[in-house]
Amino acid sequence: MSSETKQILTTDGIPLEVSLKKAEKKNKIKAFLLVAPLLFFLIITYVFPIGDMLFRSVDDKMVTQMLPKTFKAMENWDGQELPDEEVFAAFHEDFIKLVEEKREGKLSTQLNYTKNGFKSIIKKLRRASKKFEEGNYKEQIMSVHKRWADVEYWRAIQRRAPEFTGQKYLKGMDMYVNEEGKIVSVEEDRRIHRVLWLRTLEIAFFVTVFCFLMAYPIAHLLATLPMKYSNLLMICVLLPFWTSLLVRTASWMILLQQQGIVNDFFVGIGLVADDNRPEMMYNKTGSYVAMTQILLPFMVLPLYSVMKTISPSLMRAGKSLGGTPFIAFWKVYFPLTIPGIGAGCLLVFILAIGYYITPALVGGASGTLISNQIAFHMKSTLDWSFASAMGLMLLSGVLVIYWLYNKIVGIDNIKLG
Amino acid sequence: MALKKDFVKFDKVDKSYDGKVLVVKDLQLDIEEGEFVTMLGPSGSGKTTCLMMLAGFETPTNGEIYLDGKAISSIPPHKRGIGMVFQNYALFPHMTVYENLAFPLRVRKIPKDEADKKIDKALSMVSLQGFAQRMPGQLSGGQQQRVAVARSLVFDPQLVLMDEPLGALDKNLRESMQYEIKHIHESIGVTVVYVTHDQSEALTMSNRIAVFNDGKVQQLSSPDELYEKPVNSFVAEFIGENNTFAGEISDVSGGKCKVKLSNAEILANPISVKGKGERTTVSLRPERALINPSDKMDNIHTGKIEEVIYHGDHTRVRINLLGNPEFILKVPNSSANLDIKLGNDIKIGWNSDDARALDPK
Numbered sequence: 203m204s205s206e207t208k209q210i211l212t213t214d215g216i217p218l219e220v221s222l223k224k225a226e227k228k229n230k231i232k233a234f235l236l237v238a239p240l241l242f243f244l245i246i247t248y249v250f251p252i253g254d255m256l257f258r259s260v261d262d263k264m265v266t267q268m269l270p271k272t273f274k275a276m277e278n279w280d281g282q283e284l285p286d287e288e289v290f291a292a293f294h295e296d297f298i299k300l301v302e303e304k305r306e307g308k309l310s311t312q313l314n315y316t317k318n319g320f321k322s323i324i325k326k327l328r329r330a331s332k333k334f335e336e337g338n339y340k341e342q343i344m345s346v347h348k349r350w351a352d353v354e355y356w357r358a359i360q361r362r363a364p365e366f367t368g369q370k371y372l373k374g375m376d377m378y379v380n381e382e383g384k385i386v387s388v389e390e391d392r393r394i395h396r397v398l399w400l401r402t403l404e405i406a407f408f409v410t411v412f413c414f415l416m417a418y419p420i421a422h423l424l425a426t427l428p429m430k431y432s433n434l435l436m437i438c439v440l441l442p443f444w445t446s447l448l449v450r451t452a453s454w455m456i457l458l459q460q461q462g463i464v465n466d467f468f469v470g471i472g473l474v475a476d477d478n479r480p481e482m483m484y485n486k487t488g489s490y491v492a493m494t495q496i497l498l499p500f501m502v503l504p505l506y507s508v509m510k511t512i513s514p515s516l517m518r519a520g521k522s523l524g525g526t527p528f529i530a531f532w533k534v535y536f537p538l539t540i541p542g543i544g545a546g547c548l549l550v551f552i553l554a555i556g557y558y559i560t561p562a563l564v565g566g567a568s569g570t571l572i573s574n575q576i577a578f579h580m581k582s583t584l585d586w587s588f589a590s591a592m593g594l595m596l597l598s599g600v601l602v603i604y605w606l607y608n609k610i611v612g613i614d615n616i617k618l619g
Numbered sequence: 620m621a622l623k624k625d626f627v628k629f630d631k632v633d634k635s636y637d638g639k640v641l642v643v644k645d646l647q648l649d650i651e652e653g654e655f656v657t658m659l660g661p662s663g664s665g666k667t668t669c670l671m672m673l674a675g676f677e678t679p680t681n682g683e684i685y686l687d688g689k690a691i692s693s694i695p696p697h698k699r700g701i702g703m704v705f706q707n708y709a710l711f712p713h714m715t716v717y718e719n720l721a722f723p724l725r726v727r728k729i730p731k732d733e734a735d736k737k738i739d740k741a742l743s744m745v746s747l748q749g750f751a752q753r754m755p756g757q758l759s760g761g762q763q764q765r766v767a768v769a770r771s772l773v774f775d776p777q778l779v780l781m782d783e784p785l786g787a788l789d790k791n792l793r794e795s796m797q798y799e800i801k802h803i804h805e806s807i808g809v810t811v812v813y814v815t816h817d818q819s820e821a822l823t824m825s826n827r828i829a830v831f832n833d834g835k836v837q838q839l840s841s842p843d844e845l846y847e848k849p850v851n852s853f854v855a856e857f858i859g860e861n862n863t864f865a866g867e868i869s870d871v872s873g874g875k876c877k878v879k880l881s882n883a884e885i886l887a888n889p890i891s892v893k894g895k896g897e898r899t900t901v902s903l904r905p906e907r908a909l910i911n912p913s914d915k916m917d918n919i920h921t922g923k924i925e926e927v928i929y930h931g932d933h934t935r936v937r938i939n940l941l942g943n944p945e946f947i948l949k950v951p952n953s954s955a956n957l958d959i960k961l962g963n964d965i966k967i968g969w970n971s972d973d974a975r976a977l978d979p980k
Contacts, residue, residue, distance in 0.1 A: 513707060513709065515705045515706070515707060515709040516709050516711060518674075518676055518696070518703075518705070518709065519703065519705055519709035519710075519711070520711075520722070521675075521676075521695075521696040521697045522674055522675075522676075522696050522697070522699075522701060522702070522703040522780075523697075523702075523703075523722055523723035523726065523770065523771075523774070524697050524698075524700065524723045524726045524727055524774065525697055525722070525723075525726045526697050526726075527695075527697070529726055530697070533711075533722070534711050537713045538712065538713055
């Protein structure tokens with residue numbers, strides 16, 4: 203009875219618990235030191251960049267810092283009519299400073315994101331500002347270009363006052379905050395991002411389906427064939443894995459182009475007319491074909507590893523108990539492969555949703571995905587904050603899918619090997 | 620109605636996997652309805668292949684198998700209606716015990732209330748009532764095995780095949796399961812074909828045992844006959860313990876034969892030897908040789924005790940006898956036998972009837 207409550211001591215008289223902790227401490231430190239390099243690596247290459255991305259996507263300090271006095275003066279402006287002289291004077295003061303530092307170009311780029319037409323009027327203002335006289339800046343600035351007398355443009359400047367903004371996310375959904383401060387969609391013919399999101403989901407979904415349909419029989423064969431054949435087949439599955447992604451995509455270009463091997467073959471067997479060769483590349487078909495082939499191993503391997511663990515006697519038991527081969531497969535074998543199907547589909551879908559190189563090369567205009575748009579903003583427009591916002595939207599989309607999967611199938615049911 | 624003598628019939632069945640080696644050679648085997656027949660043999664002897672051919676997972680290369688008078692080689696496994704218990708149970712791991720048992724009934728479209736009754740009955744037969752909603756993974760090895768047995772019986776098959784079903788269980792559990800399966804067999808009268816490499820299992824459970832070696836049935840007989848009267852030296856060696864003397868027949872007369880060993884001559888019972896000059900292996904069960912023999916025994920020889928191993932209820936004594944240093948004797952543990960000491964000479968005797976002169980090894 204009392205022994206339960208009594209502290210157990212070691213022979214040295216130290217409480218056992220303390221002694222145990224002490225003994226384990228060394229091992230814990232050792233274990234931590236072993237994972238420390240990876241932890242460090244992950245923080246540097248993963249946590250930090252994602253944090254930075256998150257920050258960039260909402261960061262809007264640049265304009266705030268470029269026009270500090272203007273925004274201070276604008277605090278008293280109701281935004282209904284043109285601001286008064288005080289705001290114009292402050293803007294002038296900020297602007298002169300920017301010109302001296304040669305940063306007015308950046309301002310024009312930034313303001314142009316908010317509203318088109320800033321670029322030219324800022325250029326004009328720079329030239330004109332050299333001859334400005336002191337006082338009555340409102341008149342002088344308004345006389346540079348008629349847009350400077352348009353209250354819309356001043357409201358556009360005012361919208362850039364906060365240090366943080368969610369407008370990049372809205373832009374990613376083809377929405378924006380209009381003059382009345384309401385969130386609305388852009389005009390129908392300019393909704394490029396929604397189309398891209400939907401297409402990305404569509405292509406990722408169908409690539410997953412195609413991969414599944416093709417990988418299931420292969421994986422089954424791999425798991426059931428005798429060793430010497432299955433090894434050969436495994437090499438066939440893995441061979442593309444060991445080949446450079448670019449090489450594989452380029453070979454699809456050779457195969458699929460209008461004068462390519464596949465088309466030649468179709469013409470040769472008389473399936474299509476020579477002058478009516480179908481376009482199999484630079485459109486969705488190209489993306490489907492190439493991505494399915496490239497992502498196939500990611501479906502085969504998890505399926506294979508799960509099927510390998512299913513004893514052949516289970517199918518036999520199913521048949522000996524009176525199930526037709528189909529029933530034995532559907533009721534016994536298939537349910538047991540669900541963890542592999544889940545893992546494979548999730549893997550392929552998530553990889554496909556963020557796929558970049560292949561759609562960029564063979565996708566053409568109708569086969570590109572959201573990641574190509576992200577790359578475009580990273581490299582061409584240099585709108586990194588927008589690219590970051592879209593990247594994060596993609597990331598959260600993946601997390602939502604993961605969450606949904608966990609709700610429906612259960613993440614414990616995933617088996618990668 | 621009389622029970623059919625040849626309920627299951629293997630007729631001149633050959634089986635080869637690679638076209639070069641026959642794993643089953645010219646198999647001829649009749650199994651009676653309601654019988655418990657065990658196929659016993661070392662691994663690679665073809666016994667499992669025979670079972671798989673009967674179940675329909677392998678096809679005979681030659682010959683035909685009949686079940687209840689019908690040739691079944693062209694019938695797929697799921698239409699044979701044979702229950703089967705697999706070596707590693709082969710329970711469906713994603714189904715509960717209930718669903719496992721319901722599987723064969725569902726595919727036969729048996730109505731649910733009737734199926735439930737059958738499942739209850741099958742579970743109570745293996746004393747697993749109340750386990751219906753468990754998953755196989757939550758059961759112990761023995762319980763899983765019982766579920767597998769129940770599943771193979773739940774759809775009332777005429778024939779149940781068991782492929783080393785107790786191989787994965789520990790010794791005690793295996794023994795109690797042996798009796799349990801035997802009792803189930805006795806109570807429902809189903810025909811059972813059982814495969815094992817464990818001879819004590821075969822002896823305990825079977826009505827008849829077919830000893831397999833090298834693709835052939837060496838002997839098909841009841842357990843006692845198999846043990847007492849092996850027809851060749853493989854069976855004698857494979858079943859139970861065995862003392863052997865290799866020698867040459869020097870005389871056959873009056874149902875007895877004289878066998879000349881390297882340094883002595885013994886009397887034996889000629890089983891598979893015909894005449895003088897033939898090589899033979901004489902087989903003698905350890906318990907048939909006695910210490911302190913009576914004078915009536917026609918073989919009495921003296922050997923030296925080489926080893927004494929205490930086994931609780933009996934003592935195993937290894938004796939160097941007539942040039943055979945591996946002669947084993949089982950001595951019951953009684954106070955009369957306390958003078959067995961290492962290095963002592965000892966007198967041993969047996970009846971020539973029990974020493975069976977078989978084919979040479």
